[in-house]
Amino acid sequence: xxxxxxxEKRMLQGEDGVIPQVCMQYLVEMCQVAGAEKLVDLDxxxxxxxxxxxxxxxxxxxxxxxxxLAESGAQFKVPTFANKAPFGELTPVxxxxxxHMRSYGGQYHDDPxxxxxxxHEEYYTLYRKMGMMTTFSCxxxxxxxxxxxxxxxxxxxxxxxxxxCNATLGARTNIDGSFATCLxxxxxxxxxxITENRYATVLVKTExxxxxxxxxDVFGFAVGEDVGxxxxxxxxxxxxxxxQFQKLNSAIHTGGGVSMYHIPGSTPExxxxxxxxxxxxxxxxxxxxxxxxxxxxxxxxYHTSDVVDMxxxxxxxxxxxxxxxxxxxxxxxxxxxxxWIMTAPWLYETAKNLGYVKVYxxxxxxxxxxxxxxxxxxxxxxxxxxxxxxxxxxxxxxxxYPDDDNKLQVCYGSTxxxxxxxxxxxxxxxxx
Amino acid sequence: MKKIxxxxxxxxxxxxxxxxxxxxxxxxxxxxxxxxRGYSTERxxxxxxxxxxxxxxxxxxxxxxxxxxxFGVGPMKPAAFIHTKNSPLSVLCAIAAHVPSMTxxxxxxxxxIETGDMVLVNADEGYIEITKKSNEASTSPxxxx
Numbered sequence: 001x002x003x004x005x006x007x008e009k010r011m012l013q014g015e016d017g018v019i020p021q022v023c024m025q026y027l028v029e030m031c032q033v034a035g036a037e038k039l040v041d042l043d044x045x046x047x048x049x050x051x052x053x054x055x056x057x058x059x060x061x062x063x064x065x066x067x068x069l070a071e072s073g074a075q076f077k078v079p080t081f082a083n084k085a086p087f088g089e090l091t092p093v094x095x096x097x098x099x100h101m102r103s104y105g106g107q108y109h110d111d112p113x114x115x116x117x118x119x120h121e122e123y124y125t126l127y128r129k130m131g132m133m134t135t136f137s138c139x140x141x142x143x144x145x146x147x148x149x150x151x152x153x154x155x156x157x158x159x160x161x162x163x164x165c166n167a168t169l170g171a172r173t174n175i176d177g178s179f180a181t182c183l184x185x186x187x188x189x190x191x192x193x194i195t196e197n198r199y200a201t202v203l204v205k206t207e208x209x210x211x212x213x214x215x216x217d218v219f220g221f222a223v224g225e226d227v228g229x230x231x232x233x234x235x236x237x238x239x240x241x242x243x244q245f246q247k248l249n250s251a252i253h254t255g256g257g258v259s260m261y262h263i264p265g266s267t268p269e270x271x272x273x274x275x276x277x278x279x280x281x282x283x284x285x286x287x288x289x290x291x292x293x294x295x296x297x298x299x300x301x302y303h304t305s306d307v308v309d310m311x312x313x314x315x316x317x318x319x320x321x322x323x324x325x326x327x328x329x330x331x332x333x334x335x336x337x338x339x340w341i342m343t344a345p346w347l348y349e350t351a352k353n354l355g356y357v358k359v360y361x362x363x364x365x366x367x368x369x370x371x372x373x374x375x376x377x378x379x380x381x382x383x384x385x386x387x388x389x390x391x392x393x394x395x396x397x398x399x400x401y402p403d404d405d406n407k408l409q410v411c412y413g414s415t416x417x418x419x420x421x422x423x424x425x426x427x428x429x430x431x432x
Numbered sequence: 433m434k435k436i437x438x439x440x441x442x443x444x445x446x447x448x449x450x451x452x453x454x455x456x457x458x459x460x461x462x463x464x465x466x467x468x469r470g471y472s473t474e475r476x477x478x479x480x481x482x483x484x485x486x487x488x489x490x491x492x493x494x495x496x497x498x499x500x501x502x503f504g505v506g507p508m509k510p511a512a513f514i515h516t517k518n519s520p521l522s523v524l525c526a527i528a529a530h531v532p533s534m535t536x537x538x539x540x541x542x543x544x545i546e547t548g549d550m551v552l553v554n555a556d557e558g559y560i561e562i563t564k565k566s567n568e569a570s571t572s573p574x575x576x577x
Contacts, residue, residue, distance in 0.1 A: 026527075033443045033533075034523045049498075056527045057505060159497045175498050175520035191520060228458060228493045229519040256458070257495040257519045302475060374463050395475075396497075399463030402473035402481070 002031040003038045011184070019061050019069050023180035026059040027188060030176065036188035044152030044171050046080040046182035047140060047161060049087055050132075051123030055180050063122075070126035077185025079146055082127070082134040083158045083177070085370035089118035092376070093136050093345040095368030101380040109376060130183075136370040137344035139246060139316040141165075150268050153193055155181035160250035160316050160392065166192050166260040168245050170268035174259070192259050198269065199278030200262050202227045206236035207289035213243055214389070214414040215293070218431075220248040221391040222288045222296035224256025233262040233276040240266060246316045251391040255296070297431040300394045303385055303409035310383045311335075311422040313415065314342025315372050315393035320350060322415075323367075327356040329419050330363040336425040338380075339365035342372055365422070373397055378408070385409040387421040387429075436544050436562040440537035442555035443518065443526040449552040450511040452545050452562075453487040455479050461521070462499030470508030483508075488551040490514045492542055494521035504529025512553040514560060516540050534560060 004012065012028065014021040027039060054060040085093050091109050092099060099109035107114045124134055135143050138158050148154050148171035156165050157177035165173045174191040181187045191197055204227070210219045216237075223232055240248060240263070252258040262270035270276035313326065323343060341360060343351060348369045351357055357367050373379050374393060378400035379386055386408060388394045398406040411421065413429025421427050456478055459465070464474035470485040484503075489510040494500045500521040503509065505528050515522055518535040526533040532555035545551060545562055552561040 030523060030527060033526045034518075034520070035441060035443075035536075056501075058527075058530060157498055175524065224495065228495065229517050229521075254460075254496055257493060257521055259519070299476070396463045398475045399465075399473045402466050402469065402471075406473070406475040406480075 001037065002028050004028070008039060008186070017069070018065050020184065022059050022061050023055065023184050026055040026180045027184065027186060031188040034188050034190045036190035038189050039186040040153050040189040040193050042078045042153045042155055042181070042185045042187055044078065044148035044154030044173070045144070045146065046076060046078045046154065046177055047083050047156035047158060048080065048177040048179060048182055049084060049157055050082045050127065051086055051120045052179070055178055066126055070129045074183070075131045076182045078155070078182060080132045080182040081140050081144055082132055082136055083140055083161070084138050084375065085136050086118060086120045086123075089114070090371045090375040091115055091118040092368040093370035094348045095366050098366040098368065099376070099380075102377055104377040135344065135346060137317050137346070138372070139319070139344055142317065142319050143344045143346035153187065155187045159253040160246070162259045163249040163253055163261060164245065166198070167262065167267050168249065196278070198231065198260050199280070200231045200233035200276045201283045202230045202232040203277075203282040203285045204232045204234050205285065205287045207287065208293075209236065209238055211238035212414070213247055216240060216244040217247040217251050217389070217391050218293050218296050218300070219288060220251030221255035221300060222292050223261075224252040224254060224258050225296070226286050226288065226292070227256055227258060229257040231260045231262070232258065233264065233270065233273060233282070235264070235273070237263060242319055243322055246319070247390060250316050254392045254395050294431055297412070300391050300412040301410065302394070302398060303411050303427070305385055305409060306411075306427040308385050308387045308411055308421040308425055308427050309337050310379055311337060311339045311387040311418050312342070312373055312393060313339070313389055313418055315388065315390040317342055317344045317347075317369070320347060323347070323351050323356050324354070326415075326419070327359040330365060331359050333363050333423055335364035335422045337422060339363075339422040340373070341365055341367045343367065343369050345369040374400060383408070385411060387411040387413070387418045387427060389413065389415045389418045433563055436564070437559050438537050438539050438541055438544065438562070439559045440534045440541075442558055443522065443533040443535055444530060445555045446512075446532035447552070447554045447556050448511050448532050449550060450486060450488045452490050452547055452549045452551045453479070453482065453484050453510070454542070454545055454547045455489070455491040458493045458495040459491045459503065460496035460500065461494070461502045462497035464496065465502050467502045467505040467508060484510045486511050488512045488514060488553055490541060490545050490551070493517040494519055494525070496521070498524060501525050501528040504531070512555075514541050514545070514551070514553065516542050
């Protein structure tokens with residue numbers, strides 16, 4: 001039974017128009033499926049995959065309805081950001097000219113006609129009129145410049161951003177960012193919106209201090225595989241940097257389905273272990289020790305050959321410090337194999353102004369924005385062995401080749417291992 | 433034939449009986465499932481390329497991207513979903529699929545269901561009923577027959 005306010009009932013009956021009615025129908029169904037008794041009024045921000053006129057297979061409206069809504073002056077009720085490049089082509093916003101590879105639909109990403117169509121500007125003209133900020137990034141918290149504060153109720157969607165919102169920022173979201181939640185400023189009240197569900201139930205210990213970028217990434221994947229959808233509290237780590245939070249959040253929601261975790265002393269809802277556990281004892285304790293880390297590292301590596309023929313960096317999209325470090329390491333060097341670097345579109349111009357794009361191009365590398373190979377449909381034809389530095393891309397990229405029995409090989413390791421591979425064409429990474 | 437009945441919470445209603453396909457480990461969506469082909473494309477997964485179309489897909493919990501909903505998309509989707517633990521990922525899947533989907537059971541269904549068992553998923557009345565493919569008795573909360 002979903003308890004609706006009088007305003008919500010009115011919307012459900014269609015008195016506010018067809019789109020609010022469809023959105024409310026969708027949210028009521030989501031409440032029923034999730035076991036939520038009511039909707040919560042959002043006071044944070046929204047993050048949604050775009051564009052589209054379908055909320056699900058069963059709830060949709062027409063483009064003409066959307067146009068009429070936008071022209072009527074309707075606004076998204078919360079500050080709303082577009083996640084990743086436009087679906088379903090997910091073509092790069094910048095740097096597409098360098099991507100001679102087929103999209104999922106079979107067209108080439110470097111075809112100008114395809115690119116123009118794939119940006120779906122007809123939708124974004126309307127969305128922007130309604131207040132959407134088209135950040136187009138899986139790490140759009142890097143460029144939002146307006147982050148939710150502790151305790152604010154949000155509606156985000158990108159899996160790597162869910163723990164960023166909940167654990168890193170202390171705001172509250174489930175995986176439900178959509179046109180419906182952002183337009184109405186409401187979301188089903190369950191899961192991470194409820195304080196009780198945010199406390200840790202699994203205590204995770206380590207044997208080594210987790211402190212390098214690679215250790216955080218491997219650790220995140222291993223923790224996710226161990227705890228599944230539960231909330232862990234992580235002990236025995238250093239204080240993560242922004243890059244390490246990015247890696248942890250994407251890896252922990254790849255190895256598992258972790259929406260929330262705590263690091264006592266680092267994350268906002270865990271000033272201490274006791275706070276993280278809500279004053280209770282953990283239901284379970286587990287150790288992600290050296291053996292578990294090595295197992296995860298080996299699982300993320302998927303290759304028999306050390307001959308690398310492409311390198312990808314930028315999952316999640318790189319922040320400005322990552323790009324600066326990469327520029328310093330590539331300066332005056334020449335890549336032996338293609339090196340693709342991906343950032344958020346609003347950071348592309350920043351990288352250009354700081355001189356990084358020039359350094360990359362002179363080294364034979366390309367900076368792009370807004371997407372990633374797994375989202376774009378795979379890797380260019382002929383690439384047999386891809387080197388990456390994040391668990392998420394390492395794990396998903398092989399799924400692009402089901403008819404080839406996942407034959408694409410993946411070398412996974414540190415960013416320095418990947419730079420070495422780009423310059424030498426060889427993989428020399430190993431777990432230490 | 434022994435039948436085992438376990439009560440749980442319906443995510444999406446309906447009633448269907450079909451053969452079970454059990455994933456011993458979590459399932460993952462996005463590129464790790466192909467709704468057009470009707471099977472998991474996750475490397476090294478025990479259900480890699482094992483068709484789930486028309487089956488009762490049983491799994492411990494979802495993981496990964498919001499693209500998990502793809503398990504519930506299109507004509508190749510399973511007949512029903514049963515999972516021990518839920519998350520917003522299973523919510524998105526149930527909303528996409530509109531087939532019986534259940535979770536929050538009184539006892540873990542993973543301990544009772546094996547691939548090939550017949551499973552009645554009565555999400556309208558809040559229970560599943562398992563008919564073992566073999567006559568080997570399982571410790572059951574409620575046996576009818």
